[in-house]
Amino acid sequence: MIKKLVTLFLIIIVFKVQSQTVDPLRTEDFEKQEIWVDSILTNMSVDEKIGQLFMVQAYSNLDQKHEDFITEMITKYHVGNLIFMQGTPEKQAVLNNRYQALAKVPLMIGFDGEWGLDMRLKNTYKFPWNMTLGAIQNEALIKQFGEHIGKHCKRLGIHINFAPVVDVNVNPENPIIGNRSFGESKENVTRKAIAFTEGMQSQKVMANAKHFPGHGDTASDSHHTLPLLNFDKARLDSIELYPYRRIFDARVGSVMTAHLNIPSLESNTNLPTSLSKNVVTNLLQDELGFKGLVITDGLNMKGATNYATSAEIDLAAIMAGNDMLLIPQDVPASVRLIKQAITLKTLSEEQLNATVKKILKAKYWMGLHNYKPVVLENLNEDLNTIADELLHRKLIKNSITLVKDSKQEVPLANLDYKKIAYVKLGDNSGNYFVNMLKNYTKVDVVSDDNLSGLVKKLKPYNLVIVGFHKSNNHPWKSYKFKEKELVWLQEIARKKNMILDVFTSPYSLLQLKSFENIESIIVSYQNSKLAQELSAQAIFGAYALQGKLPVSIKDEFKVGHGLKSYSLSRLQYTIPEEVNMSSKKLALIDKYADTILEEKMSPGFQVLAARNGKVVFQKSYGYHTEEKTRAVKNSDIYDLASLTKILASLPLLMKAEEEEKIPISASLKEIFPSFKNTNKASISVKEILSHYGKLKAWIPFYINTQDSITGKNSKKLYRDKKNTEFSVKVAENLYIRKSYKDSIYEKIKEVEQREKEGYKYSDLGYYLFKEALEKKYKKPLNTLADQKFYSSLGANRMTYLPLQKFNKSEIVPTEKDDYFRNQLLHGYVHDMGAAMLGGVAGHAGLFANANDVAKVMQMYLQKGFYGGRRYIKSETVDKFNTRYFEDKKVRRGLGFDKPQLNPDVEATCGCVSDESFGHSGFTGTYTWADPKSGIVYVFLSNRVYPTMDNKGLIKENMRTKIQQVIQDAIIE
Structure with missing residues (x-):
């Protein structure tokens, strides 16, 4: 019996080591991959090798001066990678083809598109944020989400998308992660991140797990300062590092190192984790066995720039074990300093060669050994498809969460007994919500400049639907109630049967002192047109709600909580393709x-x-x-x-x-x-x-x-x-x-x-x-x-x-x-x-x-x-x-x-x-x-x-x- 246990233990250990040391950059035709990589590497000068370390910021909405700058980066400094920022897809495609034509080795094009290309580009598709997706119980939908973003990236010539965020957002006051996280459950975050990664990488667009070793429990923004995570190694192992171990097993291609101050990992409290060999090499690559690309977070962020000069930061990042420098601020000075380090043997040419080889392996994995320019025809149509909206609808329908329903009011039955008013709170529009509610029955919009007037106007109604609508422009917009709104909400709830529908982060509910008088609470997560319309449909039982909270709301509603509603077989409102009809033919x-x-x-x-x-x-x-x-x-x-x-x-x-x-x-x-x-x-x-x-x-x-x-x-x-x-x-x-x-x-x-x-x-x-x-x-x-x-x-x-x-x-x-x-x-x-x-x-x-x-x-x-x-x-x-x-x-x-x-x-x-x-x-x-x-x-x-x-x-x-x-x- 003891022998069997020992054998089983050894098998588990061996399997664990193997799974954590898998090379995600190795392709199925790895022999051809090795030949291509070696042929490129052999013919590179030192300057060309150093150029492969940089991923420079490129814009498609700036002037000729900027375009000339990027041209110089590629032709003079041999920069091997670009990350495109703001602009339009049409202009980015044109510039992409122009810049690629200048490069001796095809450029790796990066992008920061956590919820789709809309994160940076106008007129592109916007999917829900991760917090919304964290409420979904069907990981197959998250995989489809990853596939769609992968297709969009591939269509625009993007090879690596800096997503998913795998930070476990255990701090509701986190100013920069929040809605960008799948939530506070490490298991849920991990499942979603793996599904997304598998989906996107199935399109040969590399995923990037960020922000290592974990940005979810910070109270400050690394764009502006160096956040402190004052936790011991055991805590980090149990929460922050949990998703990384498992997503490495799932062959995520790259990791982004964050600018954080974590004393338990790096004793030099002035040294960001992104520049720490203890974190980047010893922890990430040696202890956790990660063999994919290691890329810094943006080196223009204050969490890094406050440390030293731009060139010194870039060298420190490479010395720490990073493979690629994201958004370097002074490429010429960095090239000089890196060459000097090689001359002084501070940085060995062997280490440089190993790093460049990883980058070239990644480029082969991405298909850059068979580079083709971006096709300009039908680009907008391909980036905004009906299939995208069909998936978006599924994601929203599966995320909306019924948090409370003490009187089993949702879905609304027996409309002949209902006299319904709608009251809007928040600083954004709820028009799509109201218009959809009115498709089902008579719903009166009631408002007033003061609370007493509003309460008086609400007297004839036996149900009040309160919509709390906040900006949907980006995930770090404020989600909070104003003090006045909290007072109004509680007073209405004290007098009337209420359904509160929150079109923003579930963290907004943390402000409520009591939920006692609010009979029904729905979290719709975002104030998009689809979220508003689909939430209204669910209230009337057009379909069943099944989302689960990705975060806890005090002790009242724990992470994973969510009530299931049911369908009342009322009409839904959607697009033709959802029922196998053609929009074009109906036109x-x-x-x-x-x-x-x-x-x-x-x-x-x-x-x-x-x-x-x-x-x-x-x-x-x-x-x-x-x-x-x-x-x-x-x-x-x-x-x-x-x-x-x-x-x-x-x-x-x-x-x-x-x-x-x-x-x-x-x-x-x-x-x-x-x-x-x-x-x-x-x-x-x-x-x-x-x-x-x-x-x-x-x-x-x-x-x-x-x-x-x-x-x-x-x-x-x-x-x-x-x-x-x-x-x-x-x-x-x-x-x-x-x-x-x-x-x-x-x-x-x-x-x-x-x-x-x-x-x-x-x-x-x-x-x-x-x-x-x-x-x-x-x-x-x-x-x-x-x-x-x-x-x-x-x-x-x-x-x-x-x-x-x-x-x-x-x-x-x-x-x-x-x-x-x-x-x-x-x-x-x-x-x-x-x-x-x-x-x-x-x-x-x-x-x-x-x-x-x-x-x-x-x-x-x-x-x-x-x-x-x-x-x-x-x-x-x-x-x-x-x-x-x-x-x-x-x-x-x-x-x-x-x-x-x-x-x-x-x-x-x-x-x-x-x-x-x-x-x-x-x-x-x-x-x-x-x-x-x-x-x-x-x-x-x-x-x-x-x-x-x-x-x-x-x-x-x-x-x-x-x-x-x-x-x-x-x-x-």
Whole structure:
């Protein structure tokens, strides 16, 4: 037994030594690598060898003088490496190619891009900071992150990226690391750093573990001074050095030595660790066995420059065991001093050769033995891809952390019981957050100059969402609350149910004296557009939260803490490629939009497309009217016309069928005893909904209320002012006698039936359904629809009688009516019969924006489930989405329109499945859902403006042509 233990111990020791002494610069074709390195080294002069030690700072946004300086560095001093700083990718690529052409040995190009090229270059991609990524539990995503940055670097001719930061940030007051660290857990930091390294180095872009031996527990910035880490070796071994040992095993190619004062490692307290042989050679290379490139931190930083002259610092760094000098300040003087040291044997030529050989090995590993210039074409496109945004979305979604949820408020369900206010704190914008919140339900922005005024304004609300928004420009921006904000926060929390969403470092929560009164806390880490939008979506249950805190917040919330939320199957908002659709193909909608507007088919319109529960296209075009005084917004609402049938009447009829209040098998005489002896007595609900009941298409009821000679409205039936008898509002300053409703229903009852059997679209049955529903449920149709569906769906912009809820400016005008109401119809239903019923009817009267139409259609697509609530049984949705008279050539389901059976009919684009369903509306509206493709499509317009004679939209089938574009955009 003892022998076995000894053997096992020896195996472990041998393995440990081997893993820590692996050479990360050695390639698979190492024999060719050795030949190339030796051939270069053999032909180098001493000056050329010394030149390989320098990595000089180069800019792509400076003048010709700077470019001439870099040219001199390469041609006269044989500088072998450049680190590009600020500028643009286009100019950097041009300079990169120019400088490379001057070099005898290809230049190693370095870059400092911890969260992507955006760290230095304009118009490049910006990924999240490490602190954000530290909250992610899936290391595969971090590896992908590394791969993407590697691809960007490679595309721009960058060979080494000075990342990842492997500092364990155990000091919340750290002024320079903070958000640049993966957090305070050494294990988590290590996992993330290794994943990132593997990803980036898979693209043959070298990673750089920094800042050795550990910058995470400093209270000062080495850019400005020499920070002190007064810890013993045991502490450093257990925390600071922990990630390095493991990332060395993962073959990280290089390490950056930091400018620190660590007395336990270097007794000379004036000597930065970057210049200490005890640290760079004895600890890093001998004890830890690191064989990759050792590169100093920037030698322009005060943590180094305060020590000696620039040349003396550079020599000291090489003497200490560094291979490369990052941002040297005086190359000519340094060259002279290094040559002098070689002459004096202070620095041996053997050591110089060994160092240069490592650098050349690294260059071979990077592919510089087969150097190719940067291709300038399509550079911007390649550095800002859709794939980058898809990954960015995944990173954000997986990082956002639900820290507290004492009342299990997140995600927000039961929206019909919520009255929500949003209050902004912080000095940065929260507009993306607010706008996304409003996609889900009514959310009011509440603000005031003083606390008492704010508290008073918040009284009507039972939930307050507080967004704390700080600058997202760079990771060392202040994340702290102002004292005033802390007071306001606690006072609001004391009085109101609150969700606090922090769009900055989780360390901001350290300022809160108490979390007791704050029911829910979310950390979204950054104030980017994506973080704001995705956090809002999570609050409403569009997807589940699963991030974990990368740092501790006092004793309340330990590192690794995070609650999991759950999805409520609400719509998400994303880009087409996330659901395998093409942005480029969807852009063709813009061309059709141009045609619609140019040919005045409609003054404006909205288009929305979703797939698999994710909205991927949501855009408004044109203006409310031809006067072009108000552009259409996504929030604006349109008269839906006959979409009312499937968005108001039909869901209520489905419930009535389930509850056996109005069975689809019931006849009219069973629902309305007064129909017993009429020609419609035996017509069933199923037949009416299928438009197979021989009902006339429509009755122009309003004509019967007008003088047959003058065409003017009868004074016996209308008044311009409301009174007890004339109480039904038809339009502005137009009221009809309230008893006339009975005349409408009598006319329906008495009108002759069509003699011919077969399909005929008719509104008449929906007049009757309104009466039946109101009778069974003892509430008005508009109240029923709102209470049973719209309120809890969050469809707050779907309503009858919109002027009672919305400002007129939010409602798109419909028609200039010169035949009945003799006015611009603005907020009043266009359909004449519905207007005569006071604006609430079963066949028309509903107003909404495309977003809220999509919610109802998505509920249907999810078989009656949405927002965590079952509205309709799955089997009921299937029952209504069935053709019962297909053998009679009736394409309709129960209420739903279905794809055409006759090729000559163009109810759809002809590109949707037979399971699909939807409806169109007279005012130029259209919506369709397809269970097979997962597509929901909404088109809303006021094509009847200025008059209903404007039929270009219909004649040209523009709505279904756009439907074809959406279908064609599917790329799987």
